[in-house]
Amino acid sequence: MSVKGKWSIVLFALAVVIGAVAFFQNQQASGTEKKNVKQDTNYKNVEIVTLVNDGKFMRYAVNYPLFHQKELDDKIQSYANSALEHFKKTFSEAKDIDEHKRYELNIDYEMVHYAKQSAAIRFTTYTYTGQQNGTTNHLTINFDFQKKTFLDTKDLFLPKTNYLKKLSYITYTELRKDKTLSKDQPLLQKGTAPDAQNFSQFALKDKYVEFYFPASQVAAEDLGPQTLAIKKTLLKDILKPEYMDKLKNKNEMKEPNPKRKAVKLPQKSKLDPNKKAIALTFDDGPNPATTSKILDALKANKGHATFFVLGSRVQYYPGMLADILKGGNEIGNHSYNHPLLTRLPLDEAVIQVKDTQQLIEKASGYTPTHFRPPYGGTNQDINHAIGMKVTLWDVDPEDWKIRNSQQITNRVLSHAADGRTVLMHDIYESSAQAAVKIIHELTKQGYQLVTVSELEQLKKERHEQTPVE
Structure with missing residues (x-):
């Protein structure tokens, strides 16, 4: 045999060895897929397909059902195969693979429903391709066996x-x-x-x-x-x-x-968007002696109000919150002990509200959604940190200062108007007496007495009823 022929044999053998080594290394890196098809023991006419691969640098496990219904099976297989091919392509193009951070794909499903009429299959797909965290996606397929169509x-x-x-x-x-x-x-x-x-x-x-x-x-x-x-x-x-x-x-x-x-239809609001409404609000309580009088007047006139309570008073009178809620009224958060929040460090201002929120929840199980800052003092940083709706007011009779029930009544009634929010305090006897008169008179004038949330909802309904030009 010539020297040239010997060299050809050597080169061929070397190529085979290199190819075998490369093949072995590739098998270690990407692994070998194993496929298994078995009968679903829970559902007749359904088979479970499993594709598993456990390579050194990547692995996947794909599970999906087959129903022997062409349209449905084609869609399921297309979904699984597309996800798998995209995963393989991402792995093949990767330059920074690490056996300690193996690429991973897991597709599993839940048979949410399977009946004569239809089936619902919910897929969960988890993918990890070297990033800090993997991603999880869901897809639910509904198929009508009778109509042989997918359902939106x-x-x-x-x-x-x-x-x-x-x-x-x-x-x-x-x-x-x-x-x-x-x-x-x-x-x-x-x-x-x-x-x-x-x-x-x-x-x-x-x-x-x-x-x-x-x-x-x-x-x-x-x-x-x-x-x-x-x-x-x-x-x-x-x-x-x-x-x-x-x-x-x-x-x-x-x-x-x-x-x-x-399991039950929510009760629809009995409020009439075409009838004028006003929101009475009461700050600084609760106070059993005075808050109860206001609650009785609201109940007698089938009205509601919002009570912005202080955490410090909730501690003393936790049972009052149940009385407030029982009548269909609303509880708001007014801080713990009434400081001007803008003069406090942000974290202390937030604590004032969050501590009060916890006290209200513990005492009543109710979670307020509205916050009224003491003295109306707040800013964007406080509002953002608290994450609640901030409620101010339109009418302020300064009942905390004048302490005269008739004057308070006159001031409120002279400024009352549809859609307005009235500020009062339920800790003073003069304010409670005025509130009883105001509640009676506003009801007589045809007002709906509503909570802050109800007033917001009414305004929304009115806006939605407005014809589009």
Whole structure:
């Protein structure tokens, strides 16, 4: 054999060795995929596909169901394969891979619902590609077996029904019962507004329609995603009959009880947006001797008011808060001991409000959403740090100074007008006597006596009723 031929054999062998080493190293880095298909033991006609790969620098585990229904299976496989291919591409293009920070993809699912009529599958995808934290995404697929179509929210409801308005109303009123969610009212209102995108993630279930809200949609991001299941009976006048049918929608497995659910329609406000309204507010209490007189007058005239309480007085009279709330009135936060907050360091100003908030919650279970700064003294830094609605006033009879019930009454009645907020104090006998007269006279004049929150809602309803030019 010639020298040239020997060298060719050597080079070929070397190439094979290098290729084998490269192949082995690549296998270590990216691993080898293993596929498993098995029957789902809980659901007939459903198979579970599992793809697993455990490489040195990356790993993935992908699980998804197959229903032997072409349209549904194609969509599920497309979702899983797209996510997997994108993950592999990201890994192949990475330049800073580290075996201590292995790239990771995990796709899993929950069979939220499986019945004759439809199925709901909720996917959870976790991805880590070397960044500080991984990302988690959710996708819910609803499929109607009878119609062989995928379902959007609008597909559940009868045509020409204002279903979004009803979903918005139920969801907002139910979620705001949660103290942690109600702390950011503007975000909660925005996230539950009657917009199709707000209700795009859902699962059609046996007895409920369950809605999923991503982190930061209805509450601060650190509180995570939120869920609300609305009982179908609350939607019976707008939900399509096929999704109300108990037999067709009965899940093959017993569905767990939802963690958060709406089972009763919220009571609608009895306030009339076309009737004039005024908000009476009382500061510096509670005081059993005087606050009780005002509460009795409100009850007798079917009126409501807002009581901005001091934490220092709540400590002495915690039971008064229940009396205030029992009549449909509202409690606001007025600081702990009434300092001018703008003269305090910011952290001390915040403590004044937060300590009072905790005292109110402990005494009554109620979480105030409105704050009135003592003397009206506040600034943007304080407002931002407190994170509550700041409520001032339109009418101030200076009842704390004149201490004459008739003069106080005259001042308030002469300045009363629709949509205004009146400032008084419920710790003085003269103010309580004046309040009883004012409540009676304003009611006689046709005013609705409302809380600060109710006045805000009325103004909102009036604005929404205003025709668009």
